[in-house]
Amino acid sequence: MADxxxxxxxxxxxxxxxxxxxxxxxxxxFVFFEKSxxxxxxxxxxxxxKHVPKxxxxxxxxVEPSDSLLERAIVAGRLDIIQLHGDERPERLKxxxxxxKVEIWKAIPVSTASDxxxxxxxxxxxxxxxxxxxxxxxxxxxxxxxxxFDWKLLxxxxxxxxxxxxxxxxxxxxAEALAITGATMxxxxxxxxxxxxxxxxxxxxxxxEAVKAV
Ligand SMILES: O=C(O)c1ccccc1N[C@@H]1O[C@H](COP(=O)(O)O)[C@@H](O)[C@H]1O
Numbered sequence: 001m002a003d004x005x006x007x008x009x010x011x012x013x014x015x016x017x018x019x020x021x022x023x024x025x026x027x028x029x030f031v032f033f034e035k036s037x038x039x040x041x042x043x044x045x046x047x048x049x050k051h052v053p054k055x056x057x058x059x060x061x062x063v064e065p066s067d068s069l070l071e072r073a074i075v076a077g078r079l080d081i082i083q084l085h086g087d088e089r090p091e092r093l094k095x096x097x098x099x100x101k102v103e104i105w106k107a108i109p110v111s112t113a114s115d116x117x118x119x120x121x122x123x124x125x126x127x128x129x130x131x132x133x134x135x136x137x138x139x140x141x142x143x144x145x146x147x148x149f150d151w152k153l154l155x156x157x158x159x160x161x162x163x164x165x166x167x168x169x170x171x172x173x174x175a176e177a178l179a180i181t182g183a184t185m186x187x188x189x190x191x192x193x194x195x196x197x198x199x200x201x202x203x204x205x206x207x208x209e210a211v212k213a214v
Contacts, residue, residue, distance in 0.1 A: 004183070007166075007188070008204055008207075009144070009187055010038030010193070011029060011048065012199070013199065015199075016201065021052070027057050027081070029061055032065065035063075035140050035141060036197075040077075058077055059082070060079040060081070064087060070082065085142050085143050105126060110133060111134040116153060116157050119131070126161065128163060130187060131154060131167075144190060146189075147168045152180060155181065164184075164186060172210075174188075191203070
């Protein structure tokens with residue numbers, strides 16, 4: 001694989017964790033958001049994360065989490081990274097960074113070029129900016145909907161911080177996404193599922209094969 005790190009997100013079963021590990025994913029993602037079909041509550045996390053090999057980092061996905069949820073999830077999920085998917089301000093990231101020994105990733109919803117400008121506010125406080133598709137206003141989730149944005153927006157964007165690409169990726173379109181954006185970090189959820197919340201090991205492996213073929 002051409003130095004591309006992949007996060008398989010929304011893992012809720014041992015089978016899916018093992019498929020992600022076997023296929024060579026760098027990150028195992030667990031969603032701590034009760035509206036999500038992939039929600040993991042902190043008390044369930046230890047039984048899952050014990051199957052994540054040392055070669056992978058554990059990422060917790062949150063949407064404007066309370067301090068209490070974060071504290072419980074970080075401990076129970078032995079999280080290396082927290083990914084914030086809501087309207088969290090840079091100050092919130094700064095204070096979380098001071099309090100917890102984790103990396104912080106900030107997801108930025110993208111539909112137009114001006115959305116990319118928003119990312120600049122997080123450059124000092126986020127370890128990685130994740131460009132994700134903006135989901136429709138009426139939708140229940142700010143991510144994990146299998147929606148892609150216009151990757152050409154990233155084409156000429158001057159990145160001044162580490163960044164990754166997510167939103168609507170799957171085995172059929174990931175080569176094109178990589179060709180257009182030059183991303184070196186990818187995050188996928190719906191594109192490796194049979195139905196919302198149910199990961200499909202064959203799709204995980206096909207996605208990783210498609211990335212390796214680039
Ligand atoms: O996956 C979820 O249920 C989810 C819920 C709330 C916020 C983010 C969520 N997932 C993240 O969304 C993107 C894109 O997912 P997809 O591949 O388009 O399904 C990805 O970063 C997930 O981590």
